[in-house]
Amino acid sequence: MKRKSALPARIRQRNVAIFSRLREANPQPKTELEYATPYQLLVAVVLSAQATDRSVNIATRPLFKLAPTPAAMLGLGEERLREMIGSIGLYRTKAKNVIGLSQLLLECHAGEVPDDAAALEALPGVGHKTANVVLNTIFHKPVIAVDTHIFRVSNRTGLAPGKDVKAVEAKLLESVPAEFMLDAHHWLILLGRYICKARKPECGRCPINDLCEYPDKLL
Structure with a gap:
């Protein structure tokens, strides 16, 4: 059964656009941790x-x-x-x-x-x-682990604002379109690690710059 989103159509469309661009930039995102099993x-x-x-x-x-x-x-x-x-x-x-x-x-x-x-x-x-x-x-389950990078990106962009990790995770599960859920975790981590950095976000090269609600963008 497909998830039925309670989000307004405008927000759903924006979220699809966000993850479409992240997927286009990195079609097969992976963890940067090295492992064989x-x-x-x-x-x-x-x-x-x-x-x-x-x-x-x-x-x-x-x-x-x-x-x-x-x-x-x-x-x-x-x-x-x-x-x-x-x-x-x-x-x-x-x-x-x-x-x-x-x-x-x-x-x-x-x-x-x-x-x-x-x-x-x-x-x-x-x-x-x-x-x-x-x-x-490993098991390809549609879950998201909210670390500091994902917490920051979710709040800055307006994708899934929340005061704590649990709130952000719950909001992401509601906000991320189903077709992107499996890879959303890696896309958001990599965005936060290399572009949407804590002290000096590189907004000028961010693929979702125009979709982001961060009021202090560095262009």
């Missing part, structure tokens, strides 16, 4: 909290060669894991969580990453945002 993406997303994708990739390239699976990660051990991810913020807590989630994946899910939000969020270090990234990227 669902487990590796899960670990990378857990490590990426309050860290850049670039710093996580630098750490996980050698890590995933030594510990590509939950069993191998447990064999590596928490102390060695801490050493390998020491360049990433909050590395002690993250190492503990990665070991914990690896153990639970083996005990409860035969070493496989579950495709269920509740099961994912039951894993150490996996919150709602992390679960949504995995569900969207």
